[in-house]
Amino acid sequence: MIQRIYPRALGGAAGLSVLALGVLLYVGIGRLGLTLAPSLLLVLCTVPLYLAASIAFGAARRRGRRIGDYPLSLALPSATYFGAFFVVPTVFLAVFAVASTTGYGVIHYGFSLDAFRTALGSVYREAFFRTLRMAAVGTVLTALVGYPLAYWIARYAPARRKGLLVALILLPFLTSFLARTLAMLLILSDSFVAWHVLKTLHLIGDPPHLADTTTAVQIGLVYNYLPLFILPVFAALERMDWSLVNAAQDLGASGFTAFREITLRLTAPGLLAGVLLVFIPMMGEYVIPFILGGGRVDMAGNLITRSFLEVSNYPVGSAAALLMMGALAVFLAVYIVLSVRSEEQYGA
Amino acid sequence: MNKPIDIPAEINVLAPENRADEIAGEISRRQFLAAAGVGAAALAVPGLASAARRAAALESKLLIGNYLNYAAPSDYTTFTKLFGPKVTVSTYSSSQEMVAKLRAGGSAYDIVVGGGSEVIILRSLGLIQKLDHSKLPNLKYLRPDMHKTPYDPGNVYSVPKSVGMLSFWYRPAVVKERPKTLMDMFKLLPKYKSARVNFLDGAKETLDMALCTLGRNLNSTKPQDIADAKKLLIAAKPYVDTIGGNAIELGSRGQIDICLGFNGDAKVVNRALQKHGDRVIFFLPQGTTEYFIDNWIVPNAAKDPDAAHKWIDWMCTPTVAAREMNFIGYLSPITGIEKYVTKDLANDPTINIPAKDLARYQTSHPSPKFLQLANQVYDAFKAA
Numbered sequence: 043m044i045q046r047i048y049p050r051a052l053g054g055a056a057g058l059s060v061l062a063l064g065v066l067l068y069v070g071i072g073r074l075g076l077t078l079a080p081s082l083l084l085v086l087c088t089v090p091l092y093l094a095a096s097i098a099f100g101a102a103r104r105r106g107r108r109i110g111d112y113p114l115s116l117a118l119p120s121a122t123y124f125g126a127f128f129v130v131p132t133v134f135l136a137v138f139a140v141a142s143t144t145g146y147g148v149i150h151y152g153f154s155l156d157a158f159r160t161a162l163g164s165v166y167r168e169a170f171f172r173t174l175r176m177a178a179v180g181t182v183l184t185a186l187v188g189y190p191l192a193y194w195i196a197r198y199a200p201a202r203r204k205g206l207l208v209a210l211i212l213l214p215f216l217t218s219f220l221a222r223t224l225a226m227l228l229i230l231s232d233s234f235v236a237w238h239v240l241k242t243l244h245l246i247g248d249p250p251h252l253a254d255t256t257t258a259v260q261i262g263l264v265y266n267y268l269p270l271f272i273l274p275v276f277a278a279l280e281r282m283d284w285s286l287v288n289a290a291q292d293l294g295a296s297g298f299t300a301f302r303e304i305t306l307r308l309t310a311p312g313l314l315a316g317v318l319l320v321f322i323p324m325m326g327e328y329v330i331p332f333i334l335g336g337g338r339v340d341m342a343g344n345l346i347t348r349s350f351l352e353v354s355n356y357p358v359g360s361a362a363a364l365l366m367m368g369a370l371a372v373f374l375a376v377y378i379v380l381s382v383r384s385e386e387q388y389g390a
Numbered sequence: 391m392n393k394p395i396d397i398p399a400e401i402n403v404l405a406p407e408n409r410a411d412e413i414a415g416e417i418s419r420r421q422f423l424a425a426a427g428v429g430a431a432a433l434a435v436p437g438l439a440s441a442a443r444r445a446a447a448l449e450s451k452l453l454i455g456n457y458l459n460y461a462a463p464s465d466y467t468t469f470t471k472l473f474g475p476k477v478t479v480s481t482y483s484s485s486q487e488m489v490a491k492l493r494a495g496g497s498a499y500d501i502v503v504g505g506g507s508e509v510i511i512l513r514s515l516g517l518i519q520k521l522d523h524s525k526l527p528n529l530k531y532l533r534p535d536m537h538k539t540p541y542d543p544g545n546v547y548s549v550p551k552s553v554g555m556l557s558f559w560y561r562p563a564v565v566k567e568r569p570k571t572l573m574d575m576f577k578l579l580p581k582y583k584s585a586r587v588n589f590l591d592g593a594k595e596t597l598d599m600a601l602c603t604l605g606r607n608l609n610s611t612k613p614q615d616i617a618d619a620k621k622l623l624i625a626a627k628p629y630v631d632t633i634g635g636n637a638i639e640l641g642s643r644g645q646i647d648i649c650l651g652f653n654g655d656a657k658v659v660n661r662a663l664q665k666h667g668d669r670v671i672f673f674l675p676q677g678t679t680e681y682f683i684d685n686w687i688v689p690n691a692a693k694d695p696d697a698a699h700k701w702i703d704w705m706c707t708p709t710v711a712a713r714e715m716n717f718i719g720y721l722s723p724i725t726g727i728e729k730y731v732t733k734d735l736a737n738d739p740t741i742n743i744p745a746k747d748l749a750r751y752q753t754s755h756p757s758p759k760f761l762q763l764a765n766q767v768y769d770a771f772k773a774a
Contacts, residue, residue, distance in 0.1 A: 145758045146511045147493070165769045172773075233645065254632050336632035337591065340772045352486040353593070353765045354493050 059122050132367075138360035147354040157357035161365055166345060170369070173342040176256070177324035180263035184320050185313070187264060188271040193305075196279035208276065211269050223262060223333045230258045230334065254336025262330040267320040274319060278312020279305075311381055318377050322370055342366055449694035451476045452701060455488060455499040459638050459658065460552075460684075462717035469704060475697040483634060484592030486761075492517050498691045500698040505682045506541035507594065507754045509548045511761075512687065518547050519690050525699035528706035536723040539683060541755065548685035549702050552654070552720035555681040555743060555751060556590075556599055559656040559672035564647040571677040572603040575648070576622065579629040585647035591634030593768030594761060595680075596623065598754050599650060602679045608752040611759045620767045627774040644668055653740045657719030672740045674747050681743065681751040683723070 142154040160166070195207050214222060228234060232249035240246045252258050282305060290300040306313075328343030342362070349359030452475040454461070466477040480497065482488045485508050491497050492512065504512070512518045523529060529537075529545065536550040537543075558575040564585050569575040579587065589596065600619035601608050607615070632640075637651045642662035649656075649670075656672035663669050686702045688695060704710055712730030715722040721741050728736060735741050743751075756764070 146489075146514055146761065147758070148515070165766070165773050168773055231645075233643075254635075337634040338627070338630060338632060338772060340769075344772075345769060348769075349765075351490050351494075352484060353761075354486070354490045355765070 055118070135360040135364055138356040139364050141357050143355060143357060147356075149356055154357075157355075157361035158365070160358045161361040166342070166362055169340055169342045169345050170366070172340075173325055176260060176263065176341065177321055177327075180260060180267070180324050181317055181321045183260070183264045184267055184271045185317060188268050188316070189275055189313070192272045192276040192279055196276055196282065197284060204280075208273070211272050214269065219266065220329065220333075222266065223330055226258075226262055226265065227253060227333055230261070253334070254338060256335070256339050258334040259331045259339050259341075262334040263324050263327065266330060267324060270319045270323075271316040274312045274315040275309065276312075278309040278315075282308055314377060314381055318373070321373065325366070325370060447696060448474055448700055449697045450474065451478065452694050452697040453478045453480065453498060453500045454701070455480050455482060455491070455497070455502040457481060457503060458483070458636065459655075460503060460718055460720075462714055464717075465710065465714065469701060473697070473700055473704070475694060475700070477701075484595070486592055486594060489515075492689055492691070495691065498693050499689050500692040500694045501701060502687050502689060503551060503684050504548075504687055505684050505754065506539060506548075507756050509541045509685060509687060510755060512689070513542075513547055517690055519688050519692070519695070520546055521549065521688060521702070522695075522699060525696070526703045526706070528703045531706050531708055531711070531724045531726055533723045533725055536683070540753070542685075548687050549706065550683045550723040551686050551705065552684045552715075552718065553681065553723055553743075554652045554654050554684065554720045555674075555679060555740075556595065556602075556650070556652060557673055557675050557679050557740075558648060558650055559641075559659070559670045560648045561644070561646075561668065561670050563668065568671075569673060571675050572599065572679060573605075573677065576603060576626055579626055579648070582648065583629060585629075586632075586645060587630050587648045588632045588635045588637060588640065588646045589630050589650045590637070590652075593764040594754065594756055596771065597760075597764040597767050598680045600767070602675075602677070602752065605677050608678070608680055609755050609757070609760055611757060611763055616763050616767065620770060623767065623771040624774040627771060633772065641670065652720075653743075654718055654720030657735065657738070657741060661719075674740055674743065677750075679751050680754060681748060682753060684720075 137151065138149070139157050140153045140155070141149050141151045142156055143149055191211075195204060199207055229236075230252040232251060232253065234249070237246070237249035241249070252261070286304050286308075287300050290304055291297065295303065326343050327341060328347050331339045331341045331344055346359050346362050346366070349355045349362065353359075452469075454466075454477060456479055458481045461479070466479065470476050480499070482491060485504055488502055488504055489508060489511055492499065492502065493515065502508075509518070523545075526549065529549065532545070532550065537545060539545075539548070539550065542548045558569065558572065560569075560575070565578065565582060567574070567578055569578060590599075597616075597619055598608050600622050601610055601615060603622060604615070604618055606612075606619075610616070635646070637646065637649050637655045638658050640646050641649060641655070641659035644663060644666070646659075653672050656670055660669055660672075686705065688698045688702075692698055705714065706724055708724055708726035709730055711722040711724035712727040715727065715735060716730075716732050719735065719741065721735075721743070722731075739747070
C-alpha cells in the first residue's frame with residue numbers, strides 16, 4: 043500500500059512545486075502589466091505537467107520492481123527546473139508569437155501570424171543563415187583546434203599530468219565570460235601592444251584590423267567554446283583502447299588509416315556530443331557578436347535580443363525565437379539518430 | 391533649557407561657490423540638530439521642525455536610470471551627503487532600451503532620463519507619474535521656454551535636464567575637409583576608408599539622422615523618405631567600423647576619427663584629447679539636424695518618489711545645474727548658471743546653440759508607425 047501511494051505522492055509533489063512556481067511567476071507577470079491572459083495560460087499549462095508527472099511516476103512503479111532500483115524521484119529537481127524555466131517560458135513564447143501589437147507596442151492577445159511573417163522576412167532570414175554559417179565555421183574550427191589537443195592529452199600526456207592539463211583547459215572558466223570577451227576585444231584591437239612590437243620589428247605592416255569584424259566574432263566563438271568541445275572528446279579518447287590502433291598498424295594500416303578507421307569511429311559519439319555542445323550555443327550567441335562585432339555584426343540572437351530589450355516587439359521576438367528553436371531541433375534530431383546508430387554499431 | 395533657541399530662517403555665509411551646496415546642507419543639518427537637541431523647544435519653531443521632518447521623510451535610497459557619463463558622479467555622493475538617500479545609477483545605451491526596461495518591469499527606477507519622444511511614449515503607455523510641483527520649488531529657475539515644451543507643456547511629467555544636438559565630429563588630423571552639412575560628411579566617408587567611424591546606438595536616432603541628412607522631415611513616415619534614408623545608411627555601412635561604441639571612452643583615447651554623435655560628448659572628448667595636443671571638431675550643420683531636450687522623468691514604479699523629487703529639485707539649483715553642465719558638456723536649461731559655467735562651454739556655439747541655428751533644427755516626435763519603420767531600417771542597416 044505504502045509503495046503504491048509513494049510514487050503518487052512524489053508525482054503530486056512534483057506537480058505542486060511546478061504549480062507553486064507557476065503562481066510565483068503569475069505574481070511576477072502580474073506586475074508586468076501584460077493582463078491576465080498569459081498568466082492564466084501559465085497556470086493551465088501546469089495542469090498537464092502535474093498529470094504527466096503523476097502518470098510517469100505511477101507507470102514507473104507499475105513497470106516492475108527493478109525500476110525501483112533507479113528511483114525516478116532523483117529526476118524531480120531537474121524536472122522542476124526544466125518545467126519552470128523551459129516549458130513555461132516556451133508557452134509564453136507561443137502566446138506572444140501569435141499576439142499582435144498596436145500603438146507603441148501594446149500587446150493584444152489573439153491569433154495572428156503577422157509576427158511569423160516578419161520573422162521569416164529577409165532581414166531575419168539573412169541573419170539566420172549568417173548565424174548558421176558562423177556557427178558551422180566556428181564548430182569546424184573548434185574541432186580542428188580542440189581535437190588534436192584532446193588526442194594528445196588522452197594518448198601521450200603523462201598519466202599523472204592529465205588531471206592538471208584538464209584543469210588548465212577549464213581555467214578560463216574561472217573568469218567571467220564577459221570579462222574574457224572584453225579582454226579579447228583589447229587583444230584584437232589595433233592598439234594592442236603586440237601589434238606595435240611586431241611593427242617595430244618590421245614583421246608586419248599595419249595592425250590587422252581585427253576588432254569589430256566578423257573575423258573577430260568568429261575567433262571569439264572558437265575561443266569561448268573550445269573547452270566545451272575538448273572535454274567530451276577527451277572523455278571519449280580517454281576510454282580508447284590504444285592497442286586496437288597498434289594492432290591495425292601491425293596489420294599494415296597506415297597511421298592515418300588506423301586513425302580514420304578506429305580512433306575516429308570509436309570516438310565519434312564524443313566528437314558528436316562536442317560538436318553539438320558548441321554548435322547549438324553558438325547559434326544562439328549574442329554577447330560575443332555584440333562585444334567583438336562592434337555592434338555592426340548581427341547574429342540571429344542579436345536581432346531577437348533587440349526585439350525584446352529595445353524594440354519591445356515581443357511577438358516578433360517570440361516568433362523568431364520559436365523558429366530558431368524549430369531549426370535547431372532538426373540538428374538535435376540528426377544528433378539523436380546518429381548517436382543511436384553509432385552506439386548500435388560500436389557499443390560506445 | 392526651556393527657552394526657545396532663536397534659529398535664523400536664513401544664514402549668510404561667505405564661501406567658495408563650488409562648495410555652496412555642501413555648506414548649505416551642513417548648515418541646515420546643524421539647524422535641524424540644534425532644533426532636535428532642545429527637545430520641546432523644537433516645537434516652538436514649527437516651520438523648521440516640519441521642514442526637518444520632511445527632510446527626514448525622504449527614502450533611504452534613489453535609483454537613477456541614465457545614459458553613461460550623463461551626470462557628474464560627484465553629485466551622487468554630494469546628494470547622499472546632503473539629503474540622505476543613497477544613490478545608485480544604472481545605465482542604458484539607447485532611449486528605446488530604457489523604454490523597454492520600464493515596460494518589462496523588474497527595474498524599479500526612481501528617475502529616468504529621456505528625451506521628449508520618450509515622455510510621449512512613456513506617457514501613452516501609462517508608465518510615468520505626474521510630478522508634484524510643491525516638491526519642486528526650484529522649477530522657478532527653469533528657462534521660461536522650458537516650461538512649455540511641445541511634448542509636455544507645464545512640466546506635468548518631465549523637467550528638462552539638458553539640451554543637446556546630433557551631428558558629426560571628426561579629428562582634423564585625419565579629415566582634411568571641413569564638412570558643412572551632414573550630407574558632406576556622408577560623402578566624405580568613402581574617401582577615408584581607413585578612418586575609424588562610429589555611429590550612435592538606437593534605431594530611432596539613426597533614422598532621425600538619416601532623414602535630417604536628406605533634408606526631410608525628421609518625423610516622416612512617407613515610404614519614399616524611409617526608402618531613401620535606408621539607402622543612404624546601407625551605402626554608408628561599409629565605412630562604419632562600430633555602431634554604438636562608447637563615443638566618450640573610445641574618442642578620448644583617440645580611437646574614433648569620425649563619429650556620428652552628440653555635441654556634449656564631443657566636448658568631453660575634446661577636453662581629454664587636448665591634453666595630448668589632439669582635438670575633434672563638432673560642427674553645427676548648415677542644413678537641418680536633430681536637437682533634443684532630455685528630461686528627468688519619474689516612472690510609476692518608482693519606490694522612492696520623494697527622493698526622486700528632491701533630486702530633480704536639487705538639479706534645478708543654478709550652482710548644481712552649472713556643475714552638471716561643466717561635467718557632461720551639455721547645455722543646461724536652468725537660468726542663473728552663467729557665472730558658474732566655464733567659458734569654453736558658455737561661448738561655444740555648438741553647446742550654447744544660437745537661436746538662428748536652432749530654428750532650423752528639428753525635434754523628434756515619433757509616431758508608432760515611425761518607430762516600427764525605424765526598427766526595420768536599423769535592422770537592415772546593421773545586417774548590411
